[in-house]
Amino acid sequence: MTLNEHIEAFSELGKFLEQFFNDSNTKDDEFSQRLATEIEAAVHYNGWFTKNNVRFSLQQWQLALTEDNLSAWLKNYDINTKAPNTIGLILAGNVPLVGFHDVLSVLVTGHNVLIKYSSNDQRLLPLLLEKLKAINNKYNDRIKTAKDQLKGFDAVIATGSNNTSRYFNYYFKNVPSIIRKNRHSVAILTGEESPEQIQLLANDIFRYYGLGCRNVSKLLVPEGYNFNTFFENIMNWSEVINDNKYANNYDYNKAVYLMSGANMLDNNFVLLKEDKGFSSPIGVLFQDSYKNLEELEEILAEEKDNLQCVVSNNLQPHHIYFGETQHPKLWDYADNIDTVEFLLKVN
Numbered sequence: 001m002t003l004n005e006h007i008e009a010f011s012e013l014g015k016f017l018e019q020f021f022n023d024s025n026t027k028d029d030e031f032s033q034r035l036a037t038e039i040e041a042a043v044h045y046n047g048w049f050t051k052n053n054v055r056f057s058l059q060q061w062q063l064a065l066t067e068d069n070l071s072a073w074l075k076n077y078d079i080n081t082k083a084p085n086t087i088g089l090i091l092a093g094n095v096p097l098v099g100f101h102d103v104l105s106v107l108v109t110g111h112n113v114l115i116k117y118s119s120n121d122q123r124l125l126p127l128l129l130e131k132l133k134a135i136n137n138k139y140n141d142r143i144k145t146a147k148d149q150l151k152g153f154d155a156v157i158a159t160g161s162n163n164t165s166r167y168f169n170y171y172f173k174n175v176p177s178i179i180r181k182n183r184h185s186v187a188i189l190t191g192e193e194s195p196e197q198i199q200l201l202a203n204d205i206f207r208y209y210g211l212g213c214r215n216v217s218k219l220l221v222p223e224g225y226n227f228n229t230f231f232e233n234i235m236n237w238s239e240v241i242n243d244n245k246y247a248n249n250y251d252y253n254k255a256v257y258l259m260s261g262a263n264m265l266d267n268n269f270v271l272l273k274e275d276k277g278f279s280s281p282i283g284v285l286f287q288d289s290y291k292n293l294e295e296l297e298e299i300l301a302e303e304k305d306n307l308q309c310v311v312s313n314n315l316q317p318h319h320i321y322f323g324e325t326q327h328p329k330l331w332d333y334a335d336n337i338d339t340v341e342f343l344l345k346v347n
Contacts, residue, residue: 001138003079006108007070009136014065016131017058031131038123042096046120047245049096053208054124056326057096064330070108073330077340079109085346086112088146088153090168092160092180093118095208097125101330102157102339107142109343114153116146155346157339176346180335183213184278185309185325188296189221189230193313193322198233200323204311205270206237207326209246210282213308213334214325218278218286220296225289231267241269250283278303308335 020032039058042049087106091099098121106113117125126145133139150156155176158168165181172179187201204216219230240246254271257264265272275286290296293315300310312319333339 001110001136001142003074003108005136005138007067007074009132009139010065010070010104010108011067012135013128013132014062016135017062017065021055021059021062031127031134034127038127042124045123046093048094048209048211049121050243054096056207058124060327061097061100063327069330074108074340077109077344079340079344082110082347084111084142085154086114086144086152087343087346088114088116088150088156088158090116090150090156090158090160091118091121091125093120093122095212096121097128098212099159100125100128101334102159103129103143104330105339105343106157107139109340111343111346112142112144114144114146114150116150155343157342159334176342178335178337178339178342180337182279182306183308183335184217184306185214185311186218186220186278186300186303186307187216187311187322188315188319189219189225190313190315191222191225193229195229195233197313197322198230199236200321201311202234202237203323204309204325205234205285206240209240209243210280210285212326214328216285216309216311216325217280218275218288219272220299221287221289223289223291227265227272231265234267234270238269246283249281253281253284278306 016031020035035058039051039054042054043051089099089102089106091102099115099118103113103115103125129139129143133143153175156172157178157180158165158172159180160168162181165179168177168179185204187204193201201216204214208215210217241250250269250271254266257271257273263274269283271284272287273280273284274288276288277286280286288299290299300307309325310316310319311322311325314321
C-alpha cells in the first residue's frame with residue numbers, strides 16, 4: 001500500500017466517526033450501530049470506561065484523523081513502499097483506545113501489525129480496525145491479533161508498568177523494541193493563573209479519572225501558595241465522586257493518610273497531599289513547592305525521564321497549555337519517543 005492509500009483510508013475512518021457523532025446517515029449503518037452498542041456497554045467490560053470518557057476518546061480521534069493532519073504528521077518522514085515486517089504490539093488498557101496511535105504508526109510506515117490487546121480494552125479498537133478493513137480490504141492481511149503470546153514478529157512495541165518493563169526488556173532483548181514504562185504529568189502554578197485557566201487544568205487532572213500518563217498527577221506551586229482559588233475552580237469535576245470505583249479509591253486513600261497523619265487538603269472529591277513523588281493514586285493529587293524558577297527547573301530535570309507532559313502558562317516553549325493534555329496531536333509521542341522514526345529503521 002502507498003502512503004496516500006493509508007492517509008485516505010484513515011481519513012475515511014475519521015469521517016465515519018464524524019458522521020457517527022453528527023448522527024448523519026448512520027441509522028442503517030452496521031458499524032455505527034455496533035459502535036453505539038459498544039459505547040453503551042463499555043462500562044460493563046471496564047468500570048473506568050464510562051460513556052462520556054469513551055465518547056471523548058473517539059471524538060479526539062475523529063478530530064485527529066483528517067487528511068490535513070495525517071499529511072502534516074507524515075510529510076517530514078521518508079516513507080517508501082517496501083516489503084513489510086511484522087511489528088508486535090502489546091497494548092495498555094488504562095484509557096479507551098490508548099493503543100490506537102501505535103497501530104496507526106505501524107500501518108502508515110508500511111508494516112504489518114500483530115496486536116496483543118489488553119483485557120481492559122479489547123472491544124473498541126478491534127471494531128474500528130474492522131471498519132478500516134471495510135474501507136480498504138488491503139488491510140485484511142496486514143492486521144492480526146495474538147490470542148496468547150506474541151510469535152513471529154520482527155520488532156515490538158510494548159506498553160506496561162515499571163514492573164512489566166523489566167520482563168519486556170528481557171523477553172524482547174533480541175529484537176528492536178520500544179518498551180514503555182510508567183509516565184506522569186505535572187502542572188506548574190505561579191499563583192497568577194485565572195479562574196478559567198484552573199478550570200482548564202481540572203480537565204487535565206480528572207479526565208479518565210487520572211488514569212492516563214497525560215493526566216496531571218502533581219502540582220508544583222510557589223512557597224506559600226493559597227489553594228482557595230484552585231479548589232473553587234475545579235468544582236465542575238466534583239461529579240467524579242459519584243463513580244463507585246473512584247469513590248472507593250478516594251475513601252481508601254483518605255483513611256490511610258488520616259491514620260498516618262499525612263499533610264493534606266480535602267475538598268470531598270480529591271485529596272491534595274504534600275509529597276515529593278509524582279505518581280499519585282486515584283483520588284489524590286500530589287503537590288510540592290518551589291522557591292524560584294531555578295529550583296523548579298532542577299526538579300523537572302531530575303524527573304524528566306518519568307514525565308510525559310509539563311503543563312504551565314507558557315513558562316517554557318515545550319510546556320503544554322492548561323486543558324490541552326488530553327488533546328494530543330499525531331506527532332505527540334508516548335514517552336517522547338518518535339515511534340515512526342523507530343519503525344522506519346526496522347528492516
